Amino acid sequence: MDDRKLEVLRAIVEDYVATQEPVGSKAVAQRHALGVSAATVRNDMAYLEEAGYIHQPHTSAGRIPTVKGYRLFVDRLGKIKPLSVAERRAVHRFLAEAIDLDDVVTRTTRLLAQLTHQVAVVQYPSLNRSAVRHLELVSLSPQRLMLVMITDTGRVEQRQFEAPAELGEGDVLELRRLINEQLQGKPLTDAPKAIGSLTELARPELKTTTSALARVLLDTVVSRTEERVAVAGAANLTRNGGYFAGSLRPILEALEEEVVLMQLLGRTDAGSGALLTVRIGDENEIADFRETAVVAAGYGPGAVVGHMGVLGPTRMDYPGTIAAVRAVARYVSEILEQNR
Amino acid sequence: MDDRKLEVLRAIVEDYVATQEPVGSKAVAQRHALGVSAATVRNDMAYLEEAGYIHQPHTSAGRIPTVKGYRLFVDRLGKIKPLSVAERRAVHRFLAEAIDLDDVVTRTTRLLAQLTHQVAVVQYPSLNRSAVRHLELVSLSPQRLMLVMITDTGRVEQRQFEAPAELGEGDVLELRRLINEQLQGKPLTDAPKAIGSLTELARPELKTTTSALARVLLDTVVSRTEERVAVAGAANLTRNGGYFAGSLRPILEALEEEVVLMQLLGRTDAGSGALLTVRIGDENEIADFRETAVVAAGYGPGAVVGHMGVLGPTRMDYPGTIAAVRAVARYVSEILEQNR
DNA sequence: ACTGGCACTCCTAGCCGGGGAGTGCCAAAC
């Protein structure tokens, strides 16, 4: 494949993203200084179409990139546009003000949505990749307890439950000591085993309570709260001249389904060391997202503990979006590092 | 105003809601057994239009209810359709499974969204109407502390902060005792005063730490976390043949703005003892919501501690929606009562 | 290998006219 053909493809992608209209040979020849005539561009276009990178909505219309075309663009042609100094500074300032993990996550979603003009999705640090920093047991009433778990990634999960018997202050202290001894510092993936042996270690009088506590602990560690995500910028779906007009419904639905969102953010780090993934159109393997692209990145202090990303139409500004997601992911990682 | 004229108005509202198309005199005369001819209905319609309850999109089209028309319908004509037994049972079962306040709130939003096919909004119990049940101080590292506040309405707010000096275990215990002594049982509206006097009560060595703690407490009580809302069912905005097609953007934006949502849920209980409010079209006093109706209800154990509601097009099924919101609000109140 | 020219395709926007739904009014009937 010719160098010039690649240039033509780039021109088509860029123009199409900018105008949202099929782009013709004349426009390409004129607006991008290729030094050749429209007729030549036409020949290249015929080749690109044959090879599956672009297609025509109908005879005698301009060309539109296919998923394959976008893919090639992202992999080889897109020169990442770094954020402007002002944007960089805004990111830093806005995130630096965050006071805890919740705040970091919500601010991150807003920031991503604003920078990219797309829908932003941020996963809380996965419990799978976190370790117990501290467990707190609070007695709300003689029989009602609250368990608070704080992880080294800053997540705070809390859970209330009923104790099978009334507990004195000493009992609560003892239980707190017991669970912290057993679990503090342990990665949550190892927790179930440790939790299993809790009951044996307790004083006979506390055994039933301990086993209730163990159930709650286990539940906290592996249950519904395991993955959490925050979303912002849904209104951006109506941008771009309502591109999603027809298929907006399923996307709005998906945004309220953690499972789908997690699938979209996906295993960015799987195998390869690449921290950033772009999934375009049907690469997402979800029927409703055939016109949707996802730009996602892992983040975390050192190791990846979670993912964040952005979701938009396949015809989006990849270079800009990639730069934004990468910058934000990096900076959030830094912040987590500091707070460790 | 004639009884029959009211019947005609009801017919128009009901048919318009069902079909989403302007309704004509013939349809009214036929489908609703009024025992009069289309010509008579026409006369009544002319009157209703004159009085501002309905209007024509253009000459020679059917009639559409105005905001004033919907209002009359809701106030005097709509017979609330109680939920079916199956629905009732589903509500009870689904909510009974909730394990804590967070769970209650998210389940409630989903339930409302599903029952009404609209967007559901649920406000967490307002801190203004809650009292401190317990304050917990957890030491994460010698200088890093976490404050956890639990209210009598079940809300749990947590906040991390840096202490100005290293603290021993005894210090933490002492501070915890101090703040609980001063605040436990107090309504949060009274808290600021009590917090103000905290520093004086502390041991000299702990004064600086206490005042830092006081700042954090104050912040927790009155800050950004004061009002929280959960939303579900945004995808329902695309129902109804995309009624919102044109104005979807501002509504999606509003759904991410707590301030706007709170304004919409509004002071349902203000003055009057009515627990349920319907605000139609420009009664909302927000420009973008001129085609939107809100059905909201207060909830809480005994007194109202928060609001929940549903948001949809002005042409919505008021009787059904009102019944659903009322039923859910009542049941959530019951649950909070039990958990008190 | 590139270019200008040219015929061809097909979409789009605008115009026109018929059909239909619904109205308002009037005179007659109950």
Add this chain to the structure above:
DNA sequence: GTTTGGCACTCCCCGGCTAGGAGTGCCAGT
């Protein structure tokens, strides 16, 4: 005096049609 059937009228909606234009593919010439 309220109700009714009749009737002329208005205006939207829809389909078909046409003119215009953008873009293509191909070919012959450079």
